[in-house]
Amino acid sequence: MSAVLPRHKLWLERDGRIALSDYRVRLLELVAERGSLAAAAEAMGLSYRRAWGKIKELESNLGVRLVASEVGGAGGGHTRLTPLGEAFVAAYRRFQQRVETAVGEAFAAELEPVLGACLADA
């Protein structure tokens, strides 16, 4: 029989509204990587309008500017993360990594012994 594995989902809330999540952090990372909200939206299969709406919603829920746009120029506009946006993305990824490690450790400490006993009984 295949292994039983722990799964988890993480997010941040303010007043019951999502202030940051894995999905939204990925969108911000793509903005940083591609330098363009249009390219980030496309990579996630979102419309530009919807991606923009998500970022504006996050900024409103967190109370900070996460992205900055520069219009014009030969190649069209560019969007980048603000220094605070970059700090948030990095901090969220570290938060996520710590929790991931803790979930694995807690599972190994608490549930694996019981699962082992079951397999021994089976």
Place this chain on the structure above:
Amino acid sequence: MSAVLPRHKLWLERDGRIALSDYRVRLLELVAERGSLAAAAEAMGLSYRRAWGKIKELESNLGVRLVASEVGGAGGGHTRLTPLGEAFVAAYRRFQQRVETAVGEAFAAELEPVLGACLADA
């Protein structure tokens, strides 16, 4: 402005199917507390049939008997957890508690400093 708070959801999977979750553990705990699947189902607003189906599904996914029923007697049948069922519920609760503590600590270590910087800037 109110606080930004970390939220999480935990569960166990085997082959992409849910092997245990907060909701299902609550159902098992209610069986243990009330000594009856009918009473446990009622407390969770589930039909008896649906509660029974959930428990059978968990037993099948985990490969262990979690509950045992005794039929008949003056007061009707009773359902209790097996020793392994009890061990699973207790181990899952300890797993959950460890993760909850870790989420709080990881949030305080990684995200609160950035959130504090934002409020200072606002």
